[in-house]
Amino acid sequence: MTASAAAQSPKADALPQSRIRNFSIVAHIDHGKSTLADRLIQICGGLSAREMKAQVLDSMDIERERGITIKAQTVRLDYRARDGLDYQLNLIDTPGHVDFTYEVSRSLAACEGSLLVVDASQGVEAQTLANVYKALDNNHEIVPVLNKIDLPAAEPDRVRQQIEDVIGLDASDAIEISAKSGLGVDEVLEAIVHRLPAPKGDPDGPLKAMLVDSWYDPYLGVVVLVRIVDGKLSKGQRVKMMATGGNYLVDRVGIFRPKSEIRDSLNTGEIGFFTAAIKEVADTRVGDTITDEKRPAAQALPGFKDAQPVVFCGLFPVDSSQFEDLREAMGRLRLNDASFQYEMETSAALGFGFRCGFLGLLHLEIVRERLEREFKIDLITTAPSVVYHLYMTDGTMQEMHNPADMPDPVKIDRIEEPWIKATILVPDEYLGSILKLCEDRRGRQKDLSYAGSRAMVVYELPLNEVVFDFYDRLKSVTSGYASFDYQIIGYEPGDLVKMSILVNAEPVDALSMIVHRNRSQQRGRVMCEKLKELIPRHLFQIPIQAAIGGRIIARETISAMRKDVTAKCYGGDVSRKRKLLDKQKEGKKKMRQFGRVEIPQEAFIAALKMDEN
């Protein structure tokens, strides 16, 4: 700590708000956000060349592999501009994914401006567009930056035109750079200083800080990332979180460069972190307002929302003896990801597991992948479900996110399901497939426009149709060229029914799902066909049926095993045959017993990974 304290730069700390610039970078995956951030850090001396590792800001493996950031991160840069003055630049790297729209909006709310980084050969993507709109919603000044200008395929003029056509931003003074080679990066720094506004907080007012993000550090406990809007946050101060009501004593204040440095305080307009013996990340809410306990702010900052999971699924260990390991792993993940919820669930088919809630399908994927990769637990994932609103005949409303919890339909007046507004950008030649996909998924077209050779399609879709393999289909029908962003727009009534799957006349709870009545026949048929392929032949014939209530809507039959007998078995064969029997028994452990039918784990995994073609 002494060493860090010695590294303090009193000059930088003393800078007035007029010398502070808080900004974020809006970019599509692979358009060079992280490379540009690295370059900025390097030029401003945040890290020596030796310390520069590729893409400093994405720290988790999965983040690096998928090119997405789950946690917001910040870095303070000291920059002496061409005007000879020193500036403090704070870059917030926002979580870059469709499921984290709220978190992105809070990160953006902590800044006054954004760099819009667009690949000069690729052009604007859907996700970029959505984030630019969010930045504009937060009154950001936006500096367009055309990256990868040195590539032969770069078309800066076309992309500049596209930015103007699609986003409606003046791109005439867009900066042309190559983040990789460093070309033009100095101009970016000058633009940050001269084109982005300074923060305009009240240094003398009561403390008002926005909670941008938080995470669990094994040494420091919960680390809270904040933007000081008004007043000042100091070590030893008692603070209050206005939404949760929690009171804490601040025991550490600091900034990231990107390595952490301890400070005595954070001043108005600055971005940094504090710790305060907070036990769990769940005690902190993104967007909450932190104020002084004794001299609180009159009003919290606008825009706070409690992040609610929108997608649910069951996660079960393939090996039932790993249930406790799974519980522990989930606890560990939740330490750092309060938006992920779980509670114990028992399934007749899959045994003990957890019902889990996520911010979206990709969030689900990330959590599942981390459980499998970091904690080495093989999982069965049940069909993802959205949260349905059940309006009962007695006038009450209940939420349902597990088909197993579906009440008797006669008691239900109507079911409402969440709808989203989806924005899809796609090369012209794939437009037909996209329209078909959206129409097949009960979509309502809201807009269709062109930007050069790319179409921008806006559809309203039931989220229930999107959690059901929509991304996979989107990727496959466009060879990966489509980009997609969505936001939830509200609930609407739908003709929804619970479809059960019966194997040998026994319902298999893990396979039941809520579907639109018009789509039930098709879904049922596909599921039965799949299961017919996936369940091995037994000693007896097995009917597989899809049913709504008592009505069978689809049926397949697995015929009985025909021949399986060893021709020769004498005195010398018995030991070998017994070992074979042991092996068969061992293999059966990976099956789930359902009445007299054994269903392999893979069958659940594969059956739930539906592909309608």
Add this chain to the structure above:
Amino acid sequence: MDAFGIYIHWPYCAAKCPYCDFNSHVRREVGEERYLSAVLRELDYYAGLTPGRRVSSIFFGGGTPSLMQPATTARILDAVAGLWPVEPDAEITLEANPSSVEAERFAGYRLAGVNRVSLGVQSLRDDQLRFLGRLHDVAEARRAIAIAHDHFDRVSFDLIYARPNQTPEEWRAELGEALALAAGHLSLYQLTIEPGTAFYKLHEAGKLRVPLGDDAAALYELTQEICEAAGLPAYEISNHARPGEEARHNMLYWRYGEYAGIGPGAHGRIEGPAGRLALSAERDPAAWAAQVERDGHGLVQHDALGRLEQAEEMLLMGLRTSEGISPGRLRARTGYGIPAEAIGPLMQDGLLLAGTPEGRIVATAQGRLVLNALIEDLARHLAPQDRLAAAIEAA
């Protein structure tokens, strides 16, 4: 007195057949004299483990035991008679190849005491014999069967069916000819592709296709029908006999009786002081001989079987036969039984016979076709029936 059998393994063949995964070797690294001495020492050793048994059957298997000098056979049988009392009507079988050279030795084997031969005819079609890698032709096989009948009261021979592209009509004709040649016993094996064989490699490479599923089942069902009509019903999955002509030695295996296994790779099941022992010998003939010379036996496995393991072995073997398993005997020997709720549905599916005497567990013809799965199902339902078995299971 319970039956007690002795199996003697002769590990050599003149050539390795492409379908065979038995412990057989073409190169003779151990001479016949040395083999004989080692067999005699192992017999001594087994005699020490089995005081008071009476030998009811002896079986020379291989390999090709008909490559053995009749004098060697005689020395072995004399030694057995010196170590145990032998039932006067003991069944003494020798497996033989139906070649003319070997047929010449049949008289010698008869003199040595062999009273039953089992001939590896395999097919009555010359092209099929070539495909199966056999060294004899059909004419030679027919002569060998005739010579065998001259010398032995009991003669059986083997055929392999469900061969590539074999139609039911072709098999019906061939089996008909075989039944005309048969005395009271036939072993009819469906061709199976075993790992480590030449056929396995061909099969893996997609160059060999054998009838599977419905086709194989149809050939099996046809075989049952023809043999039954000819008075040789199946008494085991692949074995057919006129009633009374069943191979007693093999029945001993299926009834889970006691037997000694002499020779390289041979297996034994002996009742020891602490329960049933699973014994097996070193497979490699040279290593086996060396071990016997050093230790007096070639055993590499000497395990006491648990009660559940014995119950599983009884199911694996007993359900192959048309007489099935006695639940009383299963319980008396192992403490395990199969609950009625596991048996009932299998009867309803037509896989187990209903209404058998003493509630015997017997697979139907349909059940025998899927016996591996049927046994697996039953084995999974084995439950302790007495307090000892329950206590062991709980531990």
